[in-house]
Structures are given as C-alpha cells and as structure tokens.
Amino acid sequence: MALQTAPARQNLPVETDSFIGRxxxxxxxxxxxxxxxxxxxxxxxxxxxxxxxxxxxxxxxxxxxxxxxxxxxxxxxxxxxxxxxxxxxxxxxxxxxxxxxxxxxxxxxxxxxxxxxxxxxxxxxxxxxxxxxxxxxxxxxxxxxxxxxxxxxxxxxxxxVPPLTLPREGADPAESGAVRLFLDRAAAAAPGFTVDPAGLRAVARVCERLGGVPLAVELVAAWAGRVPLDRLAEGLAAYLPAAPGRRHGRAARLRLVEGVLAWSHALLSGPERVLLRRLSVFPDWDLEGAERVCGGAPLEEPAVLDLLSGLVDRALVALTGEHHNRVRYRLPGAVRRFAAARLAESGEADEVGAAHTARMAAVAEELGRIAMEGRPMPWAERFGHLQRVVSEYGNMRAALLRAERRGDAASGLRLCAGLRTYWVLGHHFGEAGAWCDSFLPMAGGDDALRAPVLVLRAQVYRAQRRYAEAARAAARAEELGRAAGDAETVGQALNVLADLDVRDGAYARARERAVEVLESARSTGDLWNEAVALALVGAVAVHTRELGEADTRFNTALMIMRGMDHRWGVGLVLMAQGAAAEVQGDAQSADRCYREALDIQRGIGSAPEIAAALAGVGRIAPALGSVAQSYDYLSESLLVAHAAGHRPGVAHALTAIAKVALEQGAAADALRCAGAAAALRGGLDSELPDPLRLAAPAGVGADPEQVRAWWEEGGRLGLDAAVDLALRITESGRPMRPRPAPTRLSQPPRTALTPREHEIAQLIGQGQSNRVISENLFITQATVARHVANINRKMGFNSRRQIAAWVNRHAVSP
The missing domain is CATH 3.40.50.300 (P-loop containing nucleotide triphosphate hydrolases)
Incomplete structure (x- = not known):
C-alpha cells in the first residue's frame, strides 16, 4: 500500500526499516x-x-x-x-x-x-x-x-493487534508475515543472508514457535547470520514456555518475549550484558552520554561504541535518528524493562542511577551557564546548546524524578538552576514552578544552590501574575546570594525586583536596584546582568520623562548584547526599547525595534514572543500611515497567539485591533472586540480597560449605555468567536484596491504589497509550498493562504504561478 502524499503537517519519525505483514x-x-x-x-x-x-x-x-x-x-x-x-x-x-x-x-x-x-x-x-x-x-x-x-x-x-500471520499448511512459508519479517531482519543484520528450501522450513518452524510476535521474531532474526538455524531452534527451546500454539493470550506472549530476551541476553558477551543493563537508566541517549554514565569498570569508555554497535545489530537497541548532529538511541520498552531488572539484580542500580543524575546535572549546568555567559559566542553555537535540552529533556526529567525520590536536594537544585533558561524561554512555567517547589523546601543542598532556583521561582511567579510572591522569592534569593558571595545571582534577583518596582510605579527604588546591579556587574564582567540592568534604567527613565537618558541606556544595553552575539538578549532589549519609543510617540523608532525583534523571534521560534513583536509592528503602523499593514500584522499576531494557546497574546491582539477599528469608525465591532479582550484578560490581570475611556479618544458618538452594551456583548462571545470577529474586522477594514488592467499585469505596482506579502511572494518564487513557508516563517498555513489570496487580489493575479513568474521576472525583493 503506497503512502498518501497529500500535504499535511506532522511530526512522525522517519521509518528506519521496512514495514512488513500488516x-x-x-x-x-x-x-x-x-x-x-x-x-x-x-x-x-x-x-x-x-x-x-x-x-x-x-x-x-x-x-x-x-x-x-x-x-x-x-x-x-x-x-x-x-x-x-x-x-x-x-x-x-x-x-x-x-x-x-x-x-x-x-x-x-x-x-x-x-x-x-x-x-x-x-x-x-x-x-x-x-x-x-x-x-x-x-x-x-x-x-x-x-x-x-x-x-x-x-x-x-x-x-x-494480532501477531503476524504464520505459515499455512501446504502454502509457501515465505507468504506469511512472520517469515517475511524474519528474512528481512536477518538480511539486514547479516548482509547476504539467504536460505534454501530446508532453511526456509526451519525459519517457518522458528516463527511458529515464536507465535508471530514481531519483537520476538526480530530479536531471533538478528542472530540468524551468526547462529545456524537448527541451533537457533534448539537454543530457544530452553528459554520459551511450553509451545503455546497459534492462539494464546497476552500473558503467554509476555512470557514468550521475556524468554526470547533471556535467550538473546545469554548469547551476549559479558561486557555487552553490562552495557545493556546500564543503558536502562536512559529514556534515550547519545554516544557521549552512554560513555560517561556506563563507562565505569569493568567497561572502558573507548569500548562503549563497539559494544553499543553490537547491541544495535542484535536488535536490542534502536536508533531514533539524529538530533543536533548527535545520533540518538533507545531501548524498546520490553527490552528496557528486562534490562532494568538485570540492573537491579546486579546491585549497580544506585551507582549507575547516581552517575546518570550527576551527568544530567552537569549537562544542565553547562547549558545554563552558556545561556547567560557574557563572553562573545556565535549565536548559532549558543542557541544550539539551548536546543540540546530538547533532545536531553527526557533524561533531565528522569534525573529530576530520581533526585526527588531519593531526597537528593543538591542534584535537584542543580538541575532546576541549569534548566532555568529552557523553562523560561519555552514558557514551561507550570513545570518549572512544580520542580522548584519540590526541591526548595527539601533538607540538604546548601543555600548557594537555592539562591538561583529562587530567582527562577520569582520569574515563574511573575509570569503567573503572583507579584507579591515573586517579590518575596527574589528578595530571599538576594539574601542567600549575598551570604554566599554570589554576585551574579544577587544581580539577577535585583533585576527581577527592579522590574517589579517598575510595574508598581516605584521608579526611584527600581533605579536604585538597577544601578547597584550595574556597578557590581561592571566590576565582575557580568555582561548579561549589566545589559538587563541598563534596559531597566532605560525603562525607568521613560516613565520619569528623561528621554535622552532612556535612549542612551537602551542603546548601551543593545551594544553589549550585540557584542555577545546574544540574539535572545537583543530581542528582549529591542522589545523594551520599542515599547518606550511607542510611549514617547516615536513611531519610526518603535517600528524599527519591533521589526528587528520580530526577525529574531522568528529564528528562535517562541510563539508568544513572535506574537508580541507582530502586535508591536501592528500597533505602530497606523501612525506611519498604513491601516492595512496594521491589520496584516495584528491579525497574524492574533492567529499565532491563538494557535499556540497563549491567551495573554490573544487578549493583547484583540485590544490592539479594537483600537485601530475605533479610529477607523467601526465602533460597534471594535467595542465588541475590546469587550472580548477584557473578558479574556479578566483572569489574567486585575487592571481592566474601561469601555468609555477606550471609546472617548476615538470620538464614538454612541451613548454610554450603547457603548457598554456592545462591550458586554463582546464579553459573552467566547475565545473562538472573538477571534473570528477580530479577523472579520481586519479583513473588512483593509481598503479595497482596483485590480490593474490585464495589459499591465507584467509590471504591477510593488507598493501595493506589505513587507510580509513581499516576503511570501519571494518564497513562492523559490517554489516553496504553503506548508514550507509556514514552517520557515513560524506562521500557520491558514495565514500563508490568506496572504497569498491578498497578493493575488492586490496584484490582479489568479494563481501562484503568476506570482512566481512576476517575482522571478522582476527580481522582487522585500
């Protein structure tokens, strides 16, 4: 049966061997x-x-x-x-x-x-x-x-799920699924493997004895090139339960698989058995991890690769693919449970488990250090280290669970501190908070380890709008950091406290704390904390109307982050600087900041930050004379946030769309949209916009009762209906342009397209599908399709082929 190849989004793994018998x-x-x-x-x-x-x-x-x-x-x-x-x-x-x-x-x-x-x-x-x-x-x-x-x-x-079909009496054995699987896997393990008619009958008898269970067949077939077929059957007899026949239940199949595993295990060399049982501590792994965790006596690290390759050949270890230039492996579930039992019997379980936990804590600490390290480092290298956590996260979680079960506070705190950037950047706040709450109160582990984890807990509290608890956690982190002489953690804690002060309007206290961080960071060479503190001083200066100082502080922070080539840090500062410019009414500067931040966030791939940058560009566009472009960016922001399930981003986009629509005179729908945003934000923030205050600047002529009626109607819409309403506003609010005459299609006016539409047109010119474009630009396929439709409408085209021809003919660039 051929695979259907219609375009679809999916994350299914690539098949590494043939699929037989189903x-x-x-x-x-x-x-x-x-x-x-x-x-x-x-x-x-x-x-x-x-x-x-x-x-x-x-x-x-x-x-x-x-x-x-x-x-x-x-x-x-x-x-x-x-x-x-x-x-x-x-x-x-x-x-x-x-x-x-x-x-x-x-x-x-x-x-x-x-x-x-x-x-x-x-x-x-x-x-x-x-x-x-x-x-x-x-x-x-x-x-x-x-x-x-x-x-x-x-x-x-x-x-x-039934077993594979077994040979039927009088039929060709090679027609059965079990025999076909055996022959395929035997040939893969021993290239050139063939059987004569007598050998084929022997294979059929083995498959019959294995009940057609695929894993059992694969495990036995992996030895076929090294053990004669008649000896395979003889050897298995000592390990398998009494012949179960063609129809047997789950319990019998479990015993059969366990018997085949025991038989295969007995054929391994002593070092292979040691490695197999030790590998059971990993959910999955790469070669370096196997060497570091499993390489103790009687094994030597250099021997692990050859031993691992042998286990792969024996079908006991599976390859899962390559992640970040590292080949990764795993034990199939039944094999892992068998190997874990052997590890427990060996008396090595505690030692190997401790080695795995120590390895994961060291990896987490290295990744956490690189994430905030001040020395210049190519962003691709730094981001690659951060992305490695994605590959290792199953192991990180296994180590956290082991540390929790054993009351190992020190290892748990080390893991939490190292995973801080991964959790915050990926918005994994619930998981981060749960692990912090598990290890922070635990006996053992010194306060020097608790301090950075308290900073993480403060950041999680802040994301959860639990501001008083965030301040208490950050203050405790500052206290413990000072006692431990950890200037870096003290700086991080003070920056969190200063950020909370800015939110509360305590600008003098915020400045005092940020300046203290600046002085300390400059004396120790802590570039990350210095740049964050500079951005906080800039934010304070905006609020106190010291605009010259604000620009200086933001630009210095950007210079430091750019010097480190820390694109995530650059993006954070640009968003803060863009917000400051927006408050000042400097639309050109705000637009520049938000657009550069958007480019950075697309490369990182965090949907909430992409949505925030898109919303920034969209909010500024009307001040630059382009309502259509505003609606383009705001609708994309809304779709990105909605697709990611990020309600704050949805609420912000709804509010921004409502404000633009009010300015365009669409009062009823605008106020419904704003009411929906307020209802959504009701569980997110205590400060809600007032409908009359929102409507007044736009000169809405409706009476207050009508304004509130529209507002309340929007509040009852629900999330999906609110998003639909906002998208209808953005579509209807775009001015219609007359189509160019057919004789002018060869050179349509480029100014009709937004920058995003130019970008998508170029990718169409390169032959990319909507799916590929959506993945490259981190937007939904529906958004790509809408932009393609807009391009066709604006340019007078009626197909992607015309778009591609125009782009390639005129070398159109964004």
Missing amino acids: DRDLSDLLRLLDADRVVTLSGADGIGKTRLALRLAAHATASFPDGVWLADLSGLDTRAEVAARIAAAVGVTEEALADPVENLCETLRRRALLLVLDDCDAAAGHVAEVAAALVAGCPALSLLLTASEPLRVPGERVWR
Whole structure:
C-alpha cells in the first residue's frame, strides 16, 4: 500500500526499516479511523502496536487538514505531564494561569487533527481523563492510542493487534508475515543472508514457535547470520514456555518475549550484558552520554561504541535518528524493562542511577551557564546548546524524578538552576514552578544552590501574575546570594525586583536596584546582568520623562548584547526599547525595534514572543500611515497567539485591533472586540480597560449605555468567536484596491504589497509550498493562504504561478 502524499503537517519519525505483514490491518484500521474518533491499538509488549500506529498515522495524513501529531507518553506520572507532552507535540504554549487540559482543549477546539498518543500504560488513568476532555471539547479531533489494555475513553473502539500471520499448511512459508519479517531482519543484520528450501522450513518452524510476535521474531532474526538455524531452534527451546500454539493470550506472549530476551541476553558477551543493563537508566541517549554514565569498570569508555554497535545489530537497541548532529538511541520498552531488572539484580542500580543524575546535572549546568555567559559566542553555537535540552529533556526529567525520590536536594537544585533558561524561554512555567517547589523546601543542598532556583521561582511567579510572591522569592534569593558571595545571582534577583518596582510605579527604588546591579556587574564582567540592568534604567527613565537618558541606556544595553552575539538578549532589549519609543510617540523608532525583534523571534521560534513583536509592528503602523499593514500584522499576531494557546497574546491582539477599528469608525465591532479582550484578560490581570475611556479618544458618538452594551456583548462571545470577529474586522477594514488592467499585469505596482506579502511572494518564487513557508516563517498555513489570496487580489493575479513568474521576472525583493 503506497503512502498518501497529500500535504499535511506532522511530526512522525522517519521509518528506519521496512514495514512488513500488516497491509490488511492497515486497510481495516484506516476505515475504522474514518468512522470512529477514538481508536486504541491494544496488545502485549512486542506485538507491534507503536509501529502499526505510526504507519497508520502516516497513511492518514491526507484526512486531517490540521495535521497528524505524535506524543510519546511513556514514563509520565501526572495529568499535567500528560497535557504538557501533548501540548508540546502540537505546538501549544503553556498558559501560566490556565489549567493545562482546559487550555489544550480550548486551543484545539476547532482543529481537524489526529493525535497519536503512544505508550499510554504508565499514566493510563490520566491519559484517559485528558483524552475524554479532548473528545468532548474538540469535535473535529481524533485520537489514535496505543496501550496494553483499553483506556475506556468515551466512544473508544479497541483493535486488538494480532501477531503476524504464520505459515499455512501446504502454502509457501515465505507468504506469511512472520517469515517475511524474519528474512528481512536477518538480511539486514547479516548482509547476504539467504536460505534454501530446508532453511526456509526451519525459519517457518522458528516463527511458529515464536507465535508471530514481531519483537520476538526480530530479536531471533538478528542472530540468524551468526547462529545456524537448527541451533537457533534448539537454543530457544530452553528459554520459551511450553509451545503455546497459534492462539494464546497476552500473558503467554509476555512470557514468550521475556524468554526470547533471556535467550538473546545469554548469547551476549559479558561486557555487552553490562552495557545493556546500564543503558536502562536512559529514556534515550547519545554516544557521549552512554560513555560517561556506563563507562565505569569493568567497561572502558573507548569500548562503549563497539559494544553499543553490537547491541544495535542484535536488535536490542534502536536508533531514533539524529538530533543536533548527535545520533540518538533507545531501548524498546520490553527490552528496557528486562534490562532494568538485570540492573537491579546486579546491585549497580544506585551507582549507575547516581552517575546518570550527576551527568544530567552537569549537562544542565553547562547549558545554563552558556545561556547567560557574557563572553562573545556565535549565536548559532549558543542557541544550539539551548536546543540540546530538547533532545536531553527526557533524561533531565528522569534525573529530576530520581533526585526527588531519593531526597537528593543538591542534584535537584542543580538541575532546576541549569534548566532555568529552557523553562523560561519555552514558557514551561507550570513545570518549572512544580520542580522548584519540590526541591526548595527539601533538607540538604546548601543555600548557594537555592539562591538561583529562587530567582527562577520569582520569574515563574511573575509570569503567573503572583507579584507579591515573586517579590518575596527574589528578595530571599538576594539574601542567600549575598551570604554566599554570589554576585551574579544577587544581580539577577535585583533585576527581577527592579522590574517589579517598575510595574508598581516605584521608579526611584527600581533605579536604585538597577544601578547597584550595574556597578557590581561592571566590576565582575557580568555582561548579561549589566545589559538587563541598563534596559531597566532605560525603562525607568521613560516613565520619569528623561528621554535622552532612556535612549542612551537602551542603546548601551543593545551594544553589549550585540557584542555577545546574544540574539535572545537583543530581542528582549529591542522589545523594551520599542515599547518606550511607542510611549514617547516615536513611531519610526518603535517600528524599527519591533521589526528587528520580530526577525529574531522568528529564528528562535517562541510563539508568544513572535506574537508580541507582530502586535508591536501592528500597533505602530497606523501612525506611519498604513491601516492595512496594521491589520496584516495584528491579525497574524492574533492567529499565532491563538494557535499556540497563549491567551495573554490573544487578549493583547484583540485590544490592539479594537483600537485601530475605533479610529477607523467601526465602533460597534471594535467595542465588541475590546469587550472580548477584557473578558479574556479578566483572569489574567486585575487592571481592566474601561469601555468609555477606550471609546472617548476615538470620538464614538454612541451613548454610554450603547457603548457598554456592545462591550458586554463582546464579553459573552467566547475565545473562538472573538477571534473570528477580530479577523472579520481586519479583513473588512483593509481598503479595497482596483485590480490593474490585464495589459499591465507584467509590471504591477510593488507598493501595493506589505513587507510580509513581499516576503511570501519571494518564497513562492523559490517554489516553496504553503506548508514550507509556514514552517520557515513560524506562521500557520491558514495565514500563508490568506496572504497569498491578498497578493493575488492586490496584484490582479489568479494563481501562484503568476506570482512566481512576476517575482522571478522582476527580481522582487522585500
């Protein structure tokens, strides 16, 4: 069966070997997935649930316009972790104040997508709860689950995954799925492997003995090139339970897989056995990690690569692909559980677990140090280190859990401090706060370790609008940092406190704290804290109307961040400087700051920051004479924030669209939009805009009762309806332009397009699809399609081919 190749968004892994023996199952499951919204593939370990689910999902991509998304739920413990793993898979950002499941459901409410939730057993009850909420709240969403037993989700259809077909009496053995799989995997392990008719019959007998269980077949086939076929059958007999026949249950299959694993384990060399059991501490790993954690006596680090390669050849270790130029590996679930049992029997479990925790703490500390390090470093290198956490996060979480279980405060605090930038940059505030609250009160671990974690806790509190608690945590971090002589942490704590002071209007105190940081940072060479403090002094100067000082401070902060080539830091300062210029009415400077920040944030890929920069450009555009461009950027900001489930970003975009619409005389819809924003912000901020105060500057002639009626009507809309209203405002508010006459299509007026439309036109000229453009520009495909339609409308075109021809003919540049 050929894969459907219709364009669709997905994060499915690339298949590394052939898929054999399930064609009929695939056909039946595709029909089932069309008819039912919840399909669970169930069965014992090794029966092939995950592999079947991934191939089924790949075939189903054309049926789900909003994509097919895989979330691996192995090893999870809580409802919040399940929701967070699913949210990460579909690109939904954590909302600091919202329940994670409610935010997920609200964000995905109208998306037609397929969620593949793999390995649900560890948190089956929580998975069932989250899945039920998604089914109830998202009518266009479908679920494909893998688990050993049904999860009892409402509407669930259960497909018991059967073993591969076995040879039929009198038929060619090579026609059976189990024999075909054996021959394929044997040839992969030993190139040139072939069998004669007698050998084929021997293979058929082995597959019959293995009950057609795919994992068992693969494990045995991996030895076929080294062990004669007759000895394979003889050796297996001592490890397998009594012949189960062709029909046997889950328990018998579990015993069969365990027996095959024991047989394969016995054939390994002593060093291979040591490495296999030690690798069970990893959810997945790269070579360096395996060497550092598993390389103790009796193994030597240089020998780990060859031993690991041997385990890959034996089908005991799987390759998961290459991430950030490092090949990564994992143990299949059944193999990992077998190896973990051997590790416990060896008496090495505590020692190897401690080595894994120490390794992850060291990696986290290195990444945290590089994130804030003041020395110049190419941004690609610095960002690459930050991105490495994505690859290692499963290991980081395993280390955090181990430290929590063992009461190891020191390791837990080290991990939290090292992960600070990853958590803050990725908006993982709930998880960060939970881990901080686990380790900060724990006995053990000195105050020098607690101080930077308290800074992180203060930043999380601030994101959650818990400002008093943020101030207390930052003040405690300052106190502990001073006692430990940690000037860097003291500077970070003071910067958080100064930022809170600016919010509270305590400008003198904010300046005092920021100046103290400046003096300390300059004496110690702490460039990061110096630049942040300079930006805070600049913000204070804006509020106190010392505009010359504000420009000087912001520009100096930018110079430092640029000198470090720290693009994230540059983006933070530019957003602050843009906001200051906006307050001053300096539209040109604000526009420049927001646009450069937008370019930076697109490269980093954080949806909330992209949405904020887009909103900044959109707010400024009317002052620069372009309402149409304002609506372009504000609508994109709204869509980015909405797609990411970031309610503050949605509220800000709605408010900005309402203000532009009021200035354009669309009072009724504008006030409805503003009312919707206020309702959304009601759970986010205590300070809400007043409808009459909003309407007055625009000279709305309606009486106060009508203004409030429109406002209250908007407040009752709900999130999706509010977004629809705002998008209708932006579409109707764009001035219509007459189409150029057909004779002038060869040279249409370039000034008709916005900068974003020029950018998209260029990418079309390079032959890129809407999907590729959306990924490159970090916007939704719907947004790309809308821009393409605008380009066609403005330029008088009627196809992408005409856009591409025009771009390439005239060498159009943004």
